[in-house]
Amino acid sequence: MNDAPQIKPPPKAKSTLRSRLAAVWDSDLAWNFRHSPVAIAAATTTLLIFIAAFLAPWIAPQNAFDPGAVRLDDGFLKPLEVGSTGITHVFGTDSQGRDLLSAILYGTRVSLIVGFASVGFSMVLGVSLGLIAGFVGGRVDALIMRVADVQLSFPAILIALLVFGVGRGLIHPTQHERMAVIVLIIAIGLSHWAQYARTVRGATLVERNKEYVQAARVMGRTSGAIMGSHVLPNVIGPVLVIATINLALAVIEEATLSFLGVGVPPTQPSLGTLIRVGQQFLFSGERWILFFPAAALIILALAVNLLGDWLRDALNPRLK
Amino acid sequence: MIAYILKSVGQAILVLVVVAALAFSMFRFIGDPVANMAGQEASQQDRRELAERLGLNDPVPIQFARFLANAAFGEFGMSYRQGRKVSALIAERMPATVELAVLSALLATGFGTLLGVYTAIRRNSWGAHIVMGISLIGVSLPTFLIGIGLIYLFAVELKWLPSFGRGETVKLGWWTTGLLTPSGRASLIMPVLTLGFFQLTLIMRLVRAQMLETLRTDYVKFARARGLPESRIQFRHALRNTLVPVVTIAGLQLGSVIAFAIITESVFQWPGLGALFVQAVQFVDIPVMAAYLMFVAVVFVVVNLIVDLTYVLLDPRLKSSTAVVGGGK
Numbered sequence: 197m198n199d200a201p202q203i204k205p206p207p208k209a210k211s212t213l214r215s216r217l218a219a220v221w222d223s224d225l226a227w228n229f230r231h232s233p234v235a236i237a238a239a240t241t242t243l244l245i246f247i248a249a250f251l252a253p254w255i256a257p258q259n260a261f262d263p264g265a266v267r268l269d270d271g272f273l274k275p276l277e278v279g280s281t282g283i284t285h286v287f288g289t290d291s292q293g294r295d296l297l298s299a300i301l302y303g304t305r306v307s308l309i310v311g312f313a314s315v316g317f318s319m320v321l322g323v324s325l326g327l328i329a330g331f332v333g334g335r336v337d338a339l340i341m342r343v344a345d346v347q348l349s350f351p352a353i354l355i356a357l358l359v360f361g362v363g364r365g366l367i368h369p370t371q372h373e374r375m376a377v378i379v380l381i382i383a384i385g386l387s388h389w390a391q392y393a394r395t396v397r398g399a400t401l402v403e404r405n406k407e408y409v410q411a412a413r414v415m416g417r418t419s420g421a422i423m424g425s426h427v428l429p430n431v432i433g434p435v436l437v438i439a440t441i442n443l444a445l446a447v448i449e450e451a452t453l454s455f456l457g458v459g460v461p462p463t464q465p466s467l468g469t470l471i472r473v474g475q476q477f478l479f480s481g482e483r484w485i486l487f488f489p490a491a492a493l494i495i496l497a498l499a500v501n502l503l504g505d506w507l508r509d510a511l512n513p514r515l516k
Numbered sequence: 517m518i519a520y521i522l523k524s525v526g527q528a529i530l531v532l533v534v535v536a537a538l539a540f541s542m543f544r545f546i547g548d549p550v551a552n553m554a555g556q557e558a559s560q561q562d563r564r565e566l567a568e569r570l571g572l573n574d575p576v577p578i579q580f581a582r583f584l585a586n587a588a589f590g591e592f593g594m595s596y597r598q599g600r601k602v603s604a605l606i607a608e609r610m611p612a613t614v615e616l617a618v619l620s621a622l623l624a625t626g627f628g629t630l631l632g633v634y635t636a637i638r639r640n641s642w643g644a645h646i647v648m649g650i651s652l653i654g655v656s657l658p659t660f661l662i663g664i665g666l667i668y669l670f671a672v673e674l675k676w677l678p679s680f681g682r683g684e685t686v687k688l689g690w691w692t693t694g695l696l697t698p699s700g701r702a703s704l705i706m707p708v709l710t711l712g713f714f715q716l717t718l719i720m721r722l723v724r725a726q727m728l729e730t731l732r733t734d735y736v737k738f739a740r741a742r743g744l745p746e747s748r749i750q751f752r753h754a755l756r757n758t759l760v761p762v763v764t765i766a767g768l769q770l771g772s773v774i775a776f777a778i779i780t781e782s783v784f785q786w787p788g789l790g791a792l793f794v795q796a797v798q799f800v801d802i803p804v805m806a807a808y809l810m811f812v813a814v815v816f817v818v819v820n821l822i823v824d825l826t827y828v829l830l831d832p833r834l835k836s837s838t839a840v841v842g843g844g845k
Contacts, residue, residue: 346531349816351772353779361797361805365546448658455660456782456794475664478672479679486668490661501656 228510235510238502245496249304256298257283261464266294275484287488290473296485299470300492306466307496310380311446315439317385322392323435327423329393330400341397344390352387356449359383360458373461380459384449388442392435399431437511441504448497467493524824528817533584535813539806540583543593544576546802592807597799602807605792611692612682613788616780617773619704620712624773625766628716629759632723636731637750651717659776663710663783670706678703680785711780715769722765726758767823774815 220226229235248255258266258281275288287296329340347355363379364372403409404427412422453459454468462469467489474486550567558566567573571582586592592602635644654662671679683699685692694700730736731754739749778790785791789808796804 346534349820350812351776353776354812357778357793357797358805358809361800361802362542362546364797365542365800365802444656452658452660452779455658456779458794458797471661471664478664478668483668486664490664494657494661497658498653498656 225510229506232506232510234502235506238499238506241495241499242503245304245499246308248301249308252298252301252305256295256301257285258295258298260294260298260302263463266292288482288484290485291477291482296470296488299465300467300489303465303467303470303489304492304496306377306460306464307447307450307468307493310377310384310450310460310466311443313381314384314388314446314450315442317381318388318442319392319435319439321385322389323396323428323432325389326393326396327400327427327431330397331404331419331423331427337397340393344393347387347390348394352384352445353449353452355387356383356453357456357458359386360453373463376459376461377464380450380453383453384446387449388445391438391442395434395438396431399434400427403427403430433511437504437508440500440507444497444500444504447493447500451493467496521825524821528821531817532813535809536584536587537580539587539809540580542809543583543802543806544579546800587810592810593803595796595801595804597796597801597804602803605804606789606807606811607690609787609789609792612694612786613774613777613781613790615693615695616704616707616711616786616788617777620708621715621766621769621773623708623712624715624719624769625762627712628719629723629762631716632720633727633750633755633758635720636724636727639728647720651720654713654717659710659714659779660783662713663706663780666706666710667783677706679706682787707780707784707786710783711773711777714776715773718769719762719766723758723762726761727754730754730757763826764823767819767826774812 229239253259273285273289273293275286277288278284283295285295285297287300289295290299325340325344329337360379360383363375363383367375367379400423408426409422412426417426450459450466451468451471454466455472457472459468460466462473465473470489471486471493474489477483477485550563550570550572571579574582590603590606594600595602595605598605631647635647638644667679670677678699681703682694683701683703684697685694685700686696694704731750736749736754739753740746744753774790777786777788778793780786781788781790782794789811792804793808795801796808
């Protein structure tokens with residue numbers, strides 16, 4: 197955004213023998229990265245959050261998903277107070293006596309798992325449909341792109357809510373809790389595929405008339421094989437940029453759905469669920485129950501967003 | 517020109533029919549309408565009669581035609597959960613949402629344009645940098661957190677504004693409005709700010725980018741060379757040409773304002789359509805979900821259509837080409 201990537205100075209005429217690692221270190225992207233303080237800060241923060249979240253079962257003071265580990269008489273402890281189990285609750289506890297730091301670590305993990313899984317799902321779906329649309333063309337192309345157009349004109353959150361509602365309708369009520377995370381992943385994934393499909397279709401249209409595709413055809417390879425092993429590697433670049441930006445969107449979307457009460461069940465809270473719960477104590481004075489999960493979500497969303505923005509600008513050939 | 521209008525209208529109708537088919541298949545194939553409406557202790561006989569009365573034994577195309585005909589009059593059957601007509605529920609809650617959406621769209625367009633012009637003209641001033649910084653945060657923060665932040669500041673700490681509901685409303689025929697009472701107006705402030713903020717930042721950035729581009733054009737340079745006062749150049753010559761795309765985006769935004777209202781309404785317990793929809797999703801109340809889907813589709817299609825048509829009127833270059841504007845976000 198504001199920190200447009202700087203222009204790389206002409207390479208110095210130095211040794212021609214470089215190891216692979218040095219080549220990576222010297223690449224445009226890495227050079228750009230080293231010279232963008234925002235990118236370094238965002239990447240460091242993102243990495244720290246990822247590590248802390250995925251190590252939650254080992255570093256969290258308490259198992260936040262285990263009702264047995266929580267003592268009800270430890271409820272509403274202020275930050276830095278020591279509970280009856282001997283744990284210092286750095287961020288305090290909630291109404292159930294759950295250690296908030298642990299809840300945030302576990303909650304971030306849930307948010308990230310849903311985020312990564314739904315990005316993966318929408319990427320696979322969007323890339324396949326985009327490949328098919330671009331490669332097959334004709335009516336199939338028109339149909340897929342028309343659906344994508346209509347979907348892109350509706351906000352993602354609305355589509356995710358609809359898919360979530362339909363998904364719940366199709367599943368037996370007793371399975372709701374167990375299936376909630378999967379339904380959530382599908383709902384968020386389905387609301388973002390169109391962007392990938394559009395990008396990949398455009399790239400595929402360029403690729404499909406190139407000689408290597410014709411050569412593969414002459415050799416008698418099937419359409420599926422040509423798409424999968426020849427065209428796909430050539431169109432995947434922009435997809436990864438979209439995926440990074442979409443990770444931030446997916447995390448926010450998950451938080452929003454959980455905040456609305458249609459996301460993950462309260463027994464396995466994500467950041468959005470924690471904020472929803474914390475909001476109830478805003479007026480009674482226990483502000484930390486809301487404050488810390490909200491701060492965690494803001495930092496996570498901001499860091500991934502800035503990283504995605506930087507990556508988009510750095511890989512955009514027009515800005516070079 | 518006429519071909520272009522016909523094409524736009526045709527596409528709009530096509531989209532509506534497709535969305536109606538989606539809504540119909542949700543209604544028909546998810547869950548069992550009879551089981552939902554008859555209740556637990558209905559006999560086999562009752563169920564068969566109910567299915568007959570609902571026309572569930574007719575061929576699917578006939579059912580779809582009947583669904584379309586009913587939908588055209590705003591009828592979507594009974595809510596599974598509330599046991600009332602969906603059309604009545606929608607009519608009751610529509611004024612709250614429309615009031616919220618229109619006010620925040622006005623706020624976003626007005627202040628967005630002003631701030632956009634300001635940040636473009638005083639590009640390197642401190643004020644412009646601060647505004648741009650805040651807008652960056654606004655783009656990346658989830659709407660519900662902004663709402664909670666406002667509640668914390670103005671309702672919990674300062675105790676200036678109510679934190680939920682519409683306050684007192686006045687009935688004007690079937691329409692209810694909160695604009696005529698002090699408590700109604702006070703209740704509107706925070707939801708409108710929350711809903712308008714994202715749109716505001718978007719429009720502001722757009723106006724700024726357009727304005728910067730326009731200020732570089734030859735006719736602006738020419739106006740300067742003629743010795744016209746700077747303010748006259750900026751507001752009479754540059755801003756006018758900036759506004760064409762802004763009108764488009766603002767129009768298209770009205771659709772997404774209605775959808776974002778879902779979140780805002782939930783944060784502030786605003787008794788509008790969005791809150792109704794979230795409840796419907798929680799309880800799998802399919803008729804309400806189907807009706808809301810159709811409502812949003814109609815709003816989107818109508819707004820898109822109007823924007824398509826005004827664009828032709830505003831930009832004569834489009835009259836000859838068949839380029840279709842739209843797509844939204």
